[in-house]
Amino acid sequence: MRAAxxxxxxxxxxxxxxxxxxxxxxxxxxxxxxxxxxAGLAAALVxxxxxxxxxxxxxxxxxxxxxxxxxxxxxxxKPSGPPLRYGGDGxxxxxxxxxxxxxxxxxxxFEVDIMDGIGRHLGRPVVFVQNDWSNLIPGLDNGxxxxxxxxxxxxxxxxxxxxxxxxxYTTFGQIVIRRGDTPVDGLAxxxxxxxxxxxxxxxxxxxxxxxxxxxxxxxxxxxxxxxxKLKRIDATVMDFPIAxxxxxxDRALQFTGPPIGRIAYGIALKxxxxxxxxxxxxxxxxxxxxxGSLHAILDSWALWSPVMAQVTGDATPMTAQPVNYVxxxxxxxxxxxxxxxxxxxxxxxxxxxxxxxxxxxSILSMVLAVGLGAALALARVYGGTLLDRxxxxxxxxxxxxxxxxxxxxxxxxxxxxxxxxxxxxxGVLALGLNYAxxxxxNYRAGLLAVPRHQMEAAVALNMTERQALKNVIIPQAxxxxxxxxxNDFISLIKDSSLVSVISLVELxxxxxxxxxxxxxxxxxxxxxxxxxxLLGLPFVRLAHWAEKHVSRGMNRSAH
Amino acid sequence: MEPIVxxxxxxxxxxxxxxxxGVSFQIEExxxxxxxxxxxxxxxxxxxxxxxxxxxxxxxIDICGVALKRTPGAKPAAxxxxxxxxxxxxxxxxVGMVFQSxxxxxxxxxxxxxxxxxxxxxxxxxxxxxxxxxxxxxKVGLGERLEHYPIDLSGGQQQRGAIxxxxxxxxxxxxxxxxxxxxxxxLVDEVLDVMKELxxxxxxxxxxxxxxxxxxxxxxxxxxxxxxxxxxxxxEDEMFTNPKDPRTRQFLHRFL
Numbered sequence: 115m116r117a118a119x120x121x122x123x124x125x126x127x128x129x130x131x132x133x134x135x136x137x138x139x140x141x142x143x144x145x146x147x148x149x150x151x152x153a154g155l156a157a158a159l160v161x162x163x164x165x166x167x168x169x170x171x172x173x174x175x176x177x178x179x180x181x182x183x184x185x186x187x188x189x190x191x192k193p194s195g196p197p198l199r200y201g202g203d204g205x206x207x208x209x210x211x212x213x214x215x216x217x218x219x220x221x222x223x224f225e226v227d228i229m230d231g232i233g234r235h236l237g238r239p240v241v242f243v244q245n246d247w248s249n250l251i252p253g254l255d256n257g258x259x260x261x262x263x264x265x266x267x268x269x270x271x272x273x274x275x276x277x278x279x280x281x282x283y284t285t286f287g288q289i290v291i292r293r294g295d296t297p298v299d300g301l302a303x304x305x306x307x308x309x310x311x312x313x314x315x316x317x318x319x320x321x322x323x324x325x326x327x328x329x330x331x332x333x334x335x336x337x338x339x340x341x342x343k344l345k346r347i348d349a350t351v352m353d354f355p356i357a358x359x360x361x362x363x364d365r366a367l368q369f370t371g372p373p374i375g376r377i378a379y380g381i382a383l384k385x386x387x388x389x390x391x392x393x394x395x396x397x398x399x400x401x402x403x404x405x406g407s408l409h410a411i412l413d414s415w416a417l418w419s420p421v422m423a424q425v426t427g428d429a430t431p432m433t434a435q436p437v438n439y440v441x442x443x444x445x446x447x448x449x450x451x452x453x454x455x456x457x458x459x460x461x462x463x464x465x466x467x468x469x470x471x472x473x474x475x476s477i478l479s480m481v482l483a484v485g486l487g488a489a490l491a492l493a494r495v496y497g498g499t500l501l502d503r504x505x506x507x508x509x510x511x512x513x514x515x516x517x518x519x520x521x522x523x524x525x526x527x528x529x530x531x532x533x534x535x536x537x538x539x540x541g542v543l544a545l546g547l548n549y550a551x552x553x554x555x556n557y558r559a560g561l562l563a564v565p566r567h568q569m570e571a572a573v574a575l576n577m578t579e580r581q582a583l584k585n586v587i588i589p590q591a592x593x594x595x596x597x598x599x600x601n602d603f604i605s606l607i608k609d610s611s612l613v614s615v616i617s618l619v620e621l622x623x624x625x626x627x628x629x630x631x632x633x634x635x636x637x638x639x640x641x642x643x644x645x646x647x648l649l650g651l652p653f654v655r656l657a658h659w660a661e662k663h664v665s666r667g668m669n670r671s672a673h
Numbered sequence: 674m675e676p677i678v679x680x681x682x683x684x685x686x687x688x689x690x691x692x693x694x695g696v697s698f699q700i701e702e703x704x705x706x707x708x709x710x711x712x713x714x715x716x717x718x719x720x721x722x723x724x725x726x727x728x729x730x731x732x733x734i735d736i737c738g739v740a741l742k743r744t745p746g747a748k749p750a751a752x753x754x755x756x757x758x759x760x761x762x763x764x765x766x767x768v769g770m771v772f773q774s775x776x777x778x779x780x781x782x783x784x785x786x787x788x789x790x791x792x793x794x795x796x797x798x799x800x801x802x803x804x805x806x807x808x809x810x811x812k813v814g815l816g817e818r819l820e821h822y823p824i825d826l827s828g829g830q831q832q833r834g835a836i837x838x839x840x841x842x843x844x845x846x847x848x849x850x851x852x853x854x855x856x857x858x859x860l861v862d863e864v865l866d867v868m869k870e871l872x873x874x875x876x877x878x879x880x881x882x883x884x885x886x887x888x889x890x891x892x893x894x895x896x897x898x899x900x901x902x903x904x905x906x907x908x909e910d911e912m913f914t915n916p917k918d919p920r921t922r923q924f925l926h927r928f929l
Contacts, residue, residue: 571776
C-alpha cells in the first residue's frame, strides 16, 4: 500500500515542473523524469477508487525529490544527504519566493537563495514545495515538508504554532503614499486615514493596535498598491522588502516616514519535532551571517538595510551588485505590446501543465462523483429505509458544508486520526465526495422520473429488481441526467481551483503566481479565463453529441 | 381435468379497505375468461395478485402447480419475504402479463423489447432471442416495425408489441389488465384479434375488460365482480341474456 501511494504523489510532483530550483550563478534546466501522463492518469483513477473503498489508515507517500542542481562555489561539500523539503508560497510575491518574471517556470527569491545556502551547509539538496501562505504551518504538521519560509514573522502567535530559527532577515514596516501627497511622519499621522496592509501580517496587528486608523487588509500586496494608486486608500504600510519591489519602481508612488516597528523573519519547523534540524539551521544561518554570504545574498536583492547592519553588527558596505533587483524591475516594467505578447507566450507551457493538472483532478473527481452519486441515488430510491436514511444524511452533511472546509478537513484534519493522504489523492477525494452529493440528487430525480410502470412491466417479465434497474430503469434515467451532469462537470472544473489550499498547483494558482509577479490581472486574467473556457468546451460538445445519440426513442423520430 | 389456475379464498386489503373479500374460482387450460365489473370492484387487484405483483393477505393462488399462499392472520415474516419473492418468481415463469398502458421500454426498439427478458432472465442467446422475437412480432402483425421505437408506434401496435413481449417468455397463462382501455376505438380490434388468435391456439387467457362485446364474443365464460366479491360466474351467453344475480343484471343493463 505504501508503495502504491507513491504514484499519485509522483504525479502531483510532476505536474509542477515549474518548481525546479535554480541557483543564481548558473542556470541549468533541471529536468525531472515524469511518468507517462496516460498511465499515471489510469493508475491514479484506480487508486482513487481504491482509496474510496478503503478510506482507512493510509500511509504517507515517500515523495521522490530531485536534487537541486547547485554547484556551490563557497562550500565544496556536494549535497548528498536526504533532500530538505521546504514549503513556501510562490504567489506571495517578490522578493520572497516567487515565479521568475523572466521565466515563470522557476521559483526564485532571496529566501530561495538563503535556503540553497542552508542546504549547502547541511550537505542536503533542497526541494521547494508550493503551499498557500495561510496553510504553511499546517503543512509542517502534515509532513508535507520539514521547513517553511515565506516572510513568516517570528511573532508570539506563530511561535505558539511552530518552532522558529534565529532570524535570517530583520526589517520594518515602510509607509508608502502616492507621489506628491503630503508626507507622513509615523503612525500618528495615519490616524483617520485608510491604510492598506497584508492580511494576517505583523503590520496589520501594529496598525490595528495604533488605533484610529481605518485598516484595510489585502491578500495580495499588489492589490493594496493598486488601490492606493486608484485613490481607494490613502497609504500602505507593509514590510520593507515588499515596498522595495512593488512601490519603489513605481513612479506613481513614494516612500515616506520613519521605519515602523521591527519584523524578524525566521524559518518555521514543526513544533517540537526536529530539534537537531533546528540547531543545524541556526548554525548554518550564523555561519552565513559571519562569512558574509547572507550579506551578499541580501545585496543582490537590494535588501541590505541599516537595520540589518545594526542587528548583525556587520558594518561593511555593499558587497554585491543588486543584480536580482535590477533583473526584476527590468522584467516587470511596462513594455510594448510585442514584449507583452512574448511574455504571454512564455507563460503558455506553464499554463499548459497547470491546465493538465486541473483536468486530471476534475476528471478523476467527476468519475468518483458519478459512481458514488449513482450508488447514493439508488440507495435513496431502491435501498430500503435504512440505506435511504444513511444516504440522506451523507447528502445533507456534504451539501450543507463548504467545499473549502471539506478539502482542508480531509487533508489537514484527517491526519489527527491517522489518515494521511497525498495532496493529489486528498484533492480528488474531497472534490469527488462533495460532488457525489449533488450528483446523487440529480440521479434520484432521474430515477423517479422513470414511470413506475416500467419497473412493474420488467418484474412482470420475471426480471429481478436488480435486472430491471440495470436494463430498464437506469438506462432511461441516465439519458435524463446527462444535461445536469455535464453542467456539474463544468462547475467542477472551476471548483477544482480550491485544491490549491493543499499545495496542488493548478490553473488558478498558476494564474495567481503569474499575475502577482507581473502586476497584470488584465491580460493574464483573459488568458486564463480563455483556457478554462477551452477546457470545458470539448465536454459540452461531447455531451451534446451523447445526448443526441442516446435519446433515440425518447423523442419521436422523423419517419 | 386438473384446473390450470386455482384461486381459493383470496383476501386482500389496503389498511381498513377490503379490496378482495374471499375470491375463489378455477380455470381450465385453454379457456379465455373475462372478468368484468364496475370500477373499484377489485378485478385489477385480483389480476395483479395472480402474477405476484400484489401480495395476498390470505388464501391460495395456484397456477400450473406453483402456489402463492398465505394462512389467514399469519405474519408476513412467517413465510419470509424471500420465500414469497421466490414463489412469485417461480409462478411468473408460467404467467405473462399485458398492461393497460402497454409499458413498452421506450429506450429500446420493438425487437429489443421482445428480446430483452429472455436474454436477461433465461440467458437465451442473442441469436435465438432475436429469431424468436421476429417470429412473435410477425405473428402479431408487426414484422415491418422491428426497428421502430415505441414512441413511433400507434397504441394498437404498442399493445400488440407488449403481447409479443409477454409471449417471448413462453407463458402458459396470459393476464390482460384492461388491454384496450387506452386505445382509440379504431385500434381496439387489432388487439382483440391477436387475443382471439391466441385463444384458437389454446392459450389460457384471463382478461379484465370493459369491452363487453369482446367478453361476449370471445370468452368461454365471464366472471362478474362487485365490491371485492365474485357475484356470478356464467357462460358468456347466459351472462348477457339471462344473468342470475340482480346486481349483474343492473350492471349489464348500462351496456346493453
